[in-house]
Amino acid sequence: MRAKDTLGQRGEELAAIFLTAGGIEIVDRNWRCPDGEIDLVGVDGETLVIVEVKTRSSLDYGDPLEAITPAKLARLYLLASRWRRASARHYPAFRVDAVSVLDNGSGAPVIEHLKEVAL
Template sequence: MAAHNELGNKGEQIAVNFLRKNGYQILEQNWHFKQKEIDIIAIQGDTLIVAEVKTRSTENWEHPSEAINNSKIKFLVDATEAFIEERDIDKEIRFDIISVIPENGEWKIEHIEEAFYPPMN
């Protein structure tokens, strides 16, 4: 496995552990829709959380949250709609970004709640 894939997998597991520690119930990790996936789907209270995890080895080039573009947002919204229909879920939906960056032997975690809203069509 390529080093960047290993780093990404490690970052996703750190994000899952972080969410669990903070009271989230993890429903799915790496849920596939078409040829892509949603990193984490969780529940907190009455809200369905769709979390995109971005792991980088450094912040020097681009902050991980800046890697979410319009096509990624469209995919996440479409995939979330499919997940909701498949599971017959009736909850508020929130789209979060969790950035994970190694820093001085620790992991810096930034959880951005309501990182974006679905575009109005």
């Protein structure tokens, strides 16, 4: 496995732990369909939460959240509707969140959670 993939998986696991500690129940991970992939799917009360996780080992290439482009965000909203149709569960509301993980492996990772990222 490539170092980038290992870092990404670690970031998703750290994000899941962080979100769970904040009261969001993780109900799906790495859900895929022909249109793309959702990193994490969570539930916050009665709200479905689609989570994009961006992990970096440094800021050399910018803040992790800068990698969420308008096109990526639009795809996440599309994927949210696909997941909702594929799931047997019903949620009255949904939102798209983003989590950045900055983890250089030498100390505690820095995690930032942005709620309700809008188009």
